[in-house]
Amino acid sequence: MTNADQSLLDEVARLRAELDDANHRYYVLDDPSLTDADYDRRLRRLQELEAAHPALVTPDSPTQRVGAPPDAGFPEIEHAVPMLSLDNAFSEEELAAFVARVAERLEVEGDAIAFCCEPKLDGAAVSLVYEEGVLITGATRGDGRTGEGITSNLRTLRSIPLRLRGDAPPALLEVRGEVTIDHASFEAMNARARAEEAKVFANPRNAAAGSLRQLDPRVTATRPLTFSAYQVARIEPPQGDATHSALMAHLGDFGFRTSRELAVVTGAAGIIDYCRRLGEKRDGLDYDIDGVVIKVDDLRLQRELGFVARAPRWAIAFKFPAQEQTTRLNDVEFQVGRTGAITPVARLEPVSVAGVTVSNATLHNADEIARLGVMIGDTVAIRRAGDVIPQVVRVMKELRPSDAREIVFPERCPVCEAEIERLEGEVVARCSGGLYCAAQRKEALKHFASRRALDIDGLGEKLIEALVERDWVTTPADLFRLEAERLAELPRMGAKSSENLVAALAKARATTLARFIYALGIREVGEATAANLARHFGTLEALMSAEQADLEAVEDVGPIVAAHVHTFFRQPHNRETVDDLIACGLRWEEEAVGERPQPLAGQTWVLTGTLASMTRDEGKARLQALGAKVAGSVSKKTAGLVAGEAAGSKLEKAMQLGVPVLDEAAFLERLAAWEAGERERASHQGSDEEGEA
Numbered sequence: 001m002t003n004a005d006q007s008l009l010d011e012v013a014r015l016r017a018e019l020d021d022a023n024h025r026y027y028v029l030d031d032p033s034l035t036d037a038d039y040d041r042r043l044r045r046l047q048e049l050e051a052a053h054p055a056l057v058t059p060d061s062p063t064q065r066v067g068a069p070p071d072a073g074f075p076e077i078e079h080a081v082p083m084l085s086l087d088n089a090f091s092e093e094e095l096a097a098f099v100a101r102v103a104e105r106l107e108v109e110g111d112a113i114a115f116c117c118e119p120k121l122d123g124a125a126v127s128l129v130y131e132e133g134v135l136i137t138g139a140t141r142g143d144g145r146t147g148e149g150i151t152s153n154l155r156t157l158r159s160i161p162l163r164l165r166g167d168a169p170p171a172l173l174e175v176r177g178e179v180t181i182d183h184a185s186f187e188a189m190n191a192r193a194r195a196e197e198a199k200v201f202a203n204p205r206n207a208a209a210g211s212l213r214q215l216d217p218r219v220t221a222t223r224p225l226t227f228s229a230y231q232v233a234r235i236e237p238p239q240g241d242a243t244h245s246a247l248m249a250h251l252g253d254f255g256f257r258t259s260r261e262l263a264v265v266t267g268a269a270g271i272i273d274y275c276r277r278l279g280e281k282r283d284g285l286d287y288d289i290d291g292v293v294i295k296v297d298d299l300r301l302q303r304e305l306g307f308v309a310r311a312p313r314w315a316i317a318f319k320f321p322a323q324e325q326t327t328r329l330n331d332v333e334f335q336v337g338r339t340g341a342i343t344p345v346a347r348l349e350p351v352s353v354a355g356v357t358v359s360n361a362t363l364h365n366a367d368e369i370a371r372l373g374v375m376i377g378d379t380v381a382i383r384r385a386g387d388v389i390p391q392v393v394r395v396m397k398e399l400r401p402s403d404a405r406e407i408v409f410p411e412r413c414p415v416c417e418a419e420i421e422r423l424e425g426e427v428v429a430r431c432s433g434g435l436y437c438a439a440q441r442k443e444a445l446k447h448f449a450s451r452r453a454l455d456i457d458g459l460g461e462k463l464i465e466a467l468v469e470r471d472w473v474t475t476p477a478d479l480f481r482l483e484a485e486r487l488a489e490l491p492r493m494g495a496k497s498s499e500n501l502v503a504a505l506a507k508a509r510a511t512t513l514a515r516f517i518y519a520l521g522i523r524e525v526g527e528a529t530a531a532n533l534a535r536h537f538g539t540l541e542a543l544m545s546a547e548q549a550d551l552e553a554v555e556d557v558g559p560i561v562a563a564h565v566h567t568f569f570r571q572p573h574n575r576e577t578v579d580d581l582i583a584c585g586l587r588w589e590e591e592a593v594g595e596r597p598q599p600l601a602g603q604t605w606v607l608t609g610t611l612a613s614m615t616r617d618e619g620k621a622r623l624q625a626l627g628a629k630v631a632g633s634v635s636k637k638t639a640g641l642v643a644g645e646a647a648g649s650k651l652e653k654a655m656q657l658g659v660p661v662l663d664e665a666a667f668l669e670r671l672a673a674w675e676a677g678e679r680e681r682a683s684h685q686g687s688d689e690e691g692e693a
């Protein structure tokens, strides 16, 4: 044997070992070690070597097999019709070659052949068997001949009919399709997993497959999975459908989801046109597709064409550029979001991912950096799908260079230098600069001016943006120094509206301590907490000098909120802003300690159903701020029930007992009136500051 022969044998053996290992990680562990692009490159190389040296082909080569053998944790299910793979085309030339091959076998013109095109959903393939219209078994593909029985897991998917629709179901139906997770659900699922330190999936495909292969169906039931049908493997008695596309429509009648993008085209030109169009749509879809599946539409012609080892001859998968690629992590920078959240951003060696050059990706937070174990200099796999921000999903630790550097989380905000705080139990680190941090300025000012804070009439979002962008306003105190003539220079701000705004600012100077505290935008200090703090401490000085323990003594204030308040007033620039505001004439009557106007004192209220304008907790806090107790169940003593969308038994009970019921609109109206009562009292007390507006 020559050296060349030996190195060929070595390469084939190495590729097979790598592919076998990758298959196990991908199909059994749902935790791939390679990107699909890297996997596909290796498989292609092995196919080329085997094509050039047919004697090297063995029946157990990864080129001859599908998937991986089923996991022992599940019952085995034999597929009556094997679940195969698909041949791939990576270019338009390869698509044209596929049409030519089909045409040659069928001895017809390629342009005369009808093909059904559908998106290639990137999820996990499953097969469902229905007898007399009832779901009997559901299985994964496994190695194509034997799959894993996951019937109870599949029963939890709402898109899988447990019983076929219509009154004449076929005696036997075997349907195949893909189980997927859409982008938003996938992001939400991973965000939760990160917070709970549970398993984070690299991509929606792995998440779908991993969710299906849970030993406890209750876990599967919590996962946002969808089944879309794309094939009929068996139907008895035959229903007379002559084409694949007709069968798909028939599946729709039985109650299955099928692709909305399905289309029948003719010849190579029709296929190429479809692939281009779907490729353009890809980024706008809210689910992952990795290509187009093209099938000869005529079922008789499909039978005539038949199968080769691992794929049908009548179909091909046109592959889009992969959504995951590997590249080098050059550096990490820290960005400050509008609410102060600090996000580590990976600066990458630019790489083309699914047709777009990517040079930045998110690393989410410090926990994620630790979970990935990533260092500067590492080779990383990044993923870009749809309009979701590209993410680092994996680190190739075996490729780590010797000069790789640790990623150090900053202690001070890169924008304003304020301390970065990260509270126990929170994943996100935040700049404590608040009002002072340029990155947070717009949001802080919007909050400051909002109706339930200082209620500055006429100071809307657009105007705040214009003021901040011109650097006329950097802290809230600057608002009170604005002059009407200058404001009139702004676009869409006549003399009249400028004067009105100055008048509104003058009026807003007279406020309440509770509103003032709320307006400062201290983290997690909502209206109700601000009111409690004002009532408890009575003066701003007392609040500002309170220690952590004093703060925890306040009604409804726990250690986390106490820490936020404490840190806030320990920042010199926040103190300066507060002093500056008072110097600008902001004032309030000292709060009578322990008292506040409480129109609902002594009343018990109940909230039920979903409110569109606020969460139930917010509703509760606002009722409590007005003195009400909020209970979980309705009784004769209940003063009122707030019933949102889809209110159920509590609403019934309230009606039986004659308890007054408010729908959301009525509730909002009453809240505004009660809260305005409080506001009115405040303006009377500060009436010397009222403008003439």
Ligand SMILES: NC(=O)c1ccc[n+]([C@@H]2O[C@H](COP(=O)([O-])OP(=O)(O)OC[C@H]3O[C@@H](n4cnc5c(N)ncnc54)[C@H](O)[C@@H]3O)[C@@H](O)[C@H]2O)c1
Binding pocket: 022, 023, 025, 026, 027, 032, 033, 034, 035, 036, 037, 039, 040, 066, 067, 084, 085, 086, 088, 118, 119, 120, 121, 122, 123, 124, 125, 126, 141, 177, 178, 230, 231, 293, 317
């Ligand atoms: N990253 C890794 O380590 C790794 C390992 C193994 C496999 N893979 C990836 O898996 C793929 C190969 O797997 P494969 O053998 O399942 O082939 P495939 O995914 O290329 O094609 C076959 C599959 O397409 C799916 N499909 C989606 N929409 C369809 C439709 N409308 N009609 C018919 N089928 C449809 C079916 O689930 C079917 O099983 C490659 O993309 C490869 O990169 C990756």
Ligand SMILES: [Zn+2]
Binding pocket: 336, 413, 414, 415, 416, 417, 418, 431, 432, 433, 434, 437, 438, 439
């Ligand atoms: Zn900052």
